[in-house]
Amino acid sequence: MKKWMLPFLAILCFVVESIFVDLWPKNDLYIDYFFVPRFFLVFLVFTAVYIGKMRAMIYGFIFGLLYDCVYTELLGVYAFAFTLIAYLAAKAMKVLYQHWFIACLLALFFITVLEFYVYGIQLLIGRTDMPWQTFCSHRLWPTLLLNSAFLLVFSYPLKQRLVKIKRLEQEH
Amino acid sequence: MPQFFLNKRLILLLVSMIVLVALIGFSLKDRQLTWPEQFLKDTTGFVQLIFHKPAQLVAGFFENINDIKNTYKENKLLKERLEEYVTLEAQVQTLKKENENLRALLHKTESLRDFIPIQATVIGRNPERWRETIIVNKGEQHGVKKDMAVITPEGLVGKVQHASQFTSTVQLLSALDQNSRISAYVQGKENVFGLIEGYDEKRRELLLKEIPFDAKVKKKQKVLTSGLGGIFPKGLPIGEVTKVEPDQYGLTKVVYVKPFANLYDIDDVIIVKRKIDETLQEKEEAE
Secondary structure, rough: OOHHHHHHHHHHHHHHHHHHHHOOOOOOOHHOOOOOOHHHHHHHHHHHHHHHHHHHHHHHHHHHHHHHHHHOOOOOHHHHHHHHHHHHHHHHHHOOOOHHHHHHHHHHHHHHHHHHHHHHHHOOOOOOOOOOHHHHHHOOEEEEEEEEHHHHHHHHHHHHHHHHHHHHHHHO | HHHHHHHHHHHHHHHHHHHHHHHHHHHHHOOOHHHHHHHHHHHHHHHHHHHHHHHHHHHHHHHHHHHHHHHHHHHHHHHHHHHHHHHHHHHHHHHHHHHHHHHHOOOOOOOOOOOOEEEEEEEEEEEOOOEEEEEEHHHHHOOOOOOEEEEEEOEEHHHHHEOOOOEEEEEEEEHOOOOOOOEEEEEOOOOEEEEEEEEEEOOOOOEEEEHHHHHHOOOEEEEOOOOOOOOOOOEEEEEEOOOOOOOOOEEEEEEEEEEEEOOOOOOOEEEEEEEEHHHEEEEEEEH
């Protein structure tokens, strides 16, 4: 039962992203601004910080691939990014102090990085012609705002959960 | 030794970047989904369905409370409409019968207009929204194929981008790209044919292009699918003309079309399978 906690959390974060967008009231705010939930990325960064590098990278790769297949149909983009971000987050923790607030900031930082990266790829393959200013004001800031709210509410329980999982594993 | 490890990581990074570019190139091709992708989609679709149902129930409850506020006003309006509806209904019945009789006289029983509806429910959405797509719970096993039209009772909302065995991805009209044009016509004394190409995000309207310069198109006219190219049936309502202007070279006209259906708030859809294709398929199988 305990063994399944981490995969369950990962699946939950992954599925909730899509349901969140689907159930969000479709008003002008939704149409004009892009509030992109990056809950799985938050989970990934926290896993990298509190559980370990290898596990985070494997989760990043598997769920990145799922993201590509199921949502975007552009293979490789998220699989590559999530794996790399898991690696970098774990590396960064060697320098940084392991604290809940720092993990939150790290998550926000990587969300920004991911948004820029995906924007770059969409520009490269010509699927979007969104200008730079519009990207910042209509996509990046709303996304950061939404995910900050998510972090504010769920990051502490998530951290507690992960620490507990880690402790249980070490006991065995 | 550390130097060596650093190099190994660098090489791994470079190799994965090359793989990434190759994969993107592969997925940009006009293609059918490979079976591992279909399998992943269907499995995730199943999990999504499990989570989606309770979430939708809760969200639906709050929406209902909102609706109750407007009930009285709507009820009044609907009662007025009901009387009009009865006469219209009678008219439609006679016209339908007449049409059938005439067709029987001509020995022409198949029509581009007839279609088989496949009911589907939205179980997910692309959360990153670079491309507005929704995932619905019907797939090839239920008869869905690539490029089929997707409608709500109000009108056309999109087309099937990819179908896997039990789920399929629908590309909404608001995310149309150059490769997916829809043949349509403006209903009038003389029908004017054109192609739906692209979406104006500011006006939230579709663009109907390739209209001859001398064609007479007026505001408030209805735009329907023509059923000419591809596998859309004829006569699915798309929207209403709001503005007509010459295109940038002045050779053709561009018509702005306000969609009947809400292209964002979609819960249940109908995937449209043309009857004429079905009968053709049966004939082939019989042979």
